[in-house]
Amino acid sequence: MILTINGGSSSIKFALFEIGGSPEKVCYGQLTRVGTIGTRFTVNSEVTSLPVIATTYKGAIDFLVSWLEGHISFSDVKAIGHRIVHGMQHTEPGLITRELLSDLKNISAYDPDHLPYEIQLIEAFKKNHSDISQYACFDTAFHKDMPSVAKLLPIPRRFDKLGVHRYGFHGLSYNYLMEELERSSGKQTAHGRIIIAHLGNGASLAAIKHGKSIDTSMGFTPDSGVPMSTRTGDLDPGVAWFMMKSENLTPRQFNHLISRESGLLGISETSGDMHDLLNLEGTDIRAAEAVNLFCYQVKKWIGGFAAALSGLDTIIFTGGIGENSPSIRARICEGMGFLGIELNDERNHQNAPFISAAGGVSIRVMHTDEEMMIAKLVYDMSAVTAKEQHNIKDIHHA
Numbered sequence: 591m592i593l594t595i596n597g598g599s600s601s602i603k604f605a606l607f608e609i610g611g612s613p614e615k616v617c618y619g620q621l622t623r624v625g626t627i628g629t630r631f632t633v634n635s636e637v638t639s640l641p642v643i644a645t646t647y648k649g650a651i652d653f654l655v656s657w658l659e660g661h662i663s664f665s666d667v668k669a670i671g672h673r674i675v676h677g678m679q680h681t682e683p684g685l686i687t688r689e690l691l692s693d694l695k696n697i698s699a700y701d702p703d704h705l706p707y708e709i710q711l712i713e714a715f716k717k718n719h720s721d722i723s724q725y726a727c728f729d730t731a732f733h734k735d736m737p738s739v740a741k742l743l744p745i746p747r748r749f750d751k752l753g754v755h756r757y758g759f760h761g762l763s764y765n766y767l768m769e770e771l772e773r774s775s776g777k778q779t780a781h782g783r784i785i786i787a788h789l790g791n792g793a794s795l796a797a798i799k800h801g802k803s804i805d806t807s808m809g810f811t812p813d814s815g816v817p818m819s820t821r822t823g824d825l826d827p828g829v830a831w832f833m834m835k836s837e838n839l840t841p842r843q844f845n846h847l848i849s850r851e852s853g854l855l856g857i858s859e860t861s862g863d864m865h866d867l868l869n870l871e872g873t874d875i876r877a878a879e880a881v882n883l884f885c886y887q888v889k890k891w892i893g894g895f896a897a898a899l900s901g902l903d904t905i906i907f908t909g910g911i912g913e914n915s916p917s918i919r920a921r922i923c924e925g926m927g928f929l930g931i932e933l934n935d936e937r938n939h940q941n942a943p944f945i946s947a948a949g950g951v952s953i954r955v956m957h958t959d960e961e962m963m964i965a966k967l968v969y970d971m972s973a974v975t976a977k978e979q980h981n982i983k984d985i986h987h988a
Contacts (some may be wrong), residue, residue, distance in 0.1 A: 591616075591666045592972075593658070594964040596673040597711045598792075599703040599849075600624050602654055605961035606662060613965035617662070624650040631657075647707050651714045659718070670715055670724045671968035673762055673960060674708055675812060676701035677728035678753050683967045686712060686724040694726075701811060702842075703849050725968045732761030733796075733803045740805040740898075758806035760788045764796050766963040767906055767956055772801075779952075782903035785895050787888060788958065789918070790909035791819040791862070795888065797895035805898050807891050813849050816887045817880075819862035822852040823887065854880040864911050864918065885921040892922070896929050902951050905931065908958045916941065923953070 592613055596603035603620040607613035619633035625647055630637055658664075672686070678697045684690060691712060698705040712724055741755045764786055772780035784798040793816050796806040807815030807823075817823040825848065834844050855862035857880040860870060864884070870877035896902045911918055916938045923933050930950040938945040946953035 591662070592669050592671060592965045592968050593662075593667050594671045594673075594961040594968070595711050595715070596960055596964070597704070597708045599707070600626070602650055602711070603961060604654065604658070605965070606667075607962075607965040607969075609668065609969060613962065613969050615962065615965075618961065621650050621654060648710060651710055655714050655718055664719050664722065667719070667722055669968050669972045670719075670722055671964040672708060672712055672724060672726055673729065673964055674726045675704040675729045675759060676757070677726075677730045678757070680726070680728055681731050681734040683725060683727045683731065683971060685971065686726050690726060702845060704812070723972065725971050727762060727964045727967045729759045729761040730757040732764050733758030733806055735802050736804060736806070743810065754810060756806075756809035758794070758796070758803065759808045759812045760792070760794045760796070760806075761803075762960040762963045763788050763908065763958040764798070764803065766959055767908060768798065768801060769963075770956065771904075771906070771954075779904065783896075783899040783901050784904045784906065785892055785899070785902060786906045786908065787892070787912050787922075788909045789888065789907065789912035789915075792821070793818045793884075793888070793909065793911070795891045795895060797898050799899055805895060816891060817857075817884055818853045819864075820850050820853045820855045822848045822856075854884060857883060864915060868915070868917060881918075881921075885918060888922050889926065892926070892931075893929070902929060902931070904952045904954065905946075906954045906956050907945075908956050913955055913957055914941065919945070919955075 592607045592609060594605045594607065601620055601622045601624055603618070605618035606616050608616050617634060619631065621629060621631050623629045625645065627645070629650065631653070674694065676697065678700065680690070680693070691709070694705060694709055698709060715722070715724060736756070736758065742750070743755055745754065767786055768780055771784075781800050786796045786798065788794050788796075792812060794806060794808040795816070797804050809815070813821045813823070815823050830844070830848075833839065833847065839847065853862055854864070854867060858867055858870070858874070858877045860874065860877060861867055864881070867877045867881050871881050892905070907913065907919055919938055920933060920935070923931050926932075927950075931953065932947040932950045933945055933953060934947045941955055943955055944952070945955055
């Protein structure tokens, strides 16, 4: 078995995969609303009958490890794979060693909403199951070959030498979708001009050409790009300076403001959940403005990426909003016929796999599976590790 752990800022997802010709998912679940009252625990899409209250992330981790130990045999788990959001200099998935863990701790300040929690998860499994190899799968790795013009930030070069440039995120999702696109539609389609819109509580877009990321909306941190559930997206530096000065904010307080109190929540002042906002927009102008801003910004990124790609062949909508909200997809695509982007209203309403009108850009709705991608990467890496260990034994025997 391979166990995958996907630690977010307020959620922890897990899945168990049986190793055969390729990993097969046999169990999955998640803890949501971690760190607040009303934490929910779901297994195989069913909410457990027992209420779960995890007032801290550590409490959620302790609960999850204990639950897993009571429901699966860790003697059958050959490897644990972790989604690591920010890797900075790490551009390939790898075995989690003492050195790698130290590197992650050193850069955790660059992604305070994810890395500290992901490190806690690694250390919890290391403490309880030190004999099981753990692997890091980096969200940033998919974008490592972006051209320099897409990576550079317009700041003094000395910061670039410190690793301050655009990285991009949601890479495990993009990687999975590109593999699925090639599997289902062939290499020619997968090597076309593609925009993937991963729209959920965290949202980003990627421009992909010849199977490679050439640009993406998130940059140095996952807080940038389009407005999200509680994150600002791109923000005028002057606004940042004004906010910190007017409310006398420390860097930590400012980060909390832009990552936990802003975005759709900040604009609506009621909710950062798109489902809630759509229900409210008929009677609440603030909710309506939040929805409109989100769709407008995604539309702008699609137009910009179509220019960067020198045309467009395929758009893929994915993520909780991208997969399940016909209304949002329709608003994003409205008025974009000049780029060949036109929806088939009936298929869009049905959340069909293909929702485009005939003759234009192919518009698809695809389910993403970051846990499956982690399992595939870990399966490949553990096979390589086992082969290397076997070769070492052969050398020692010789």
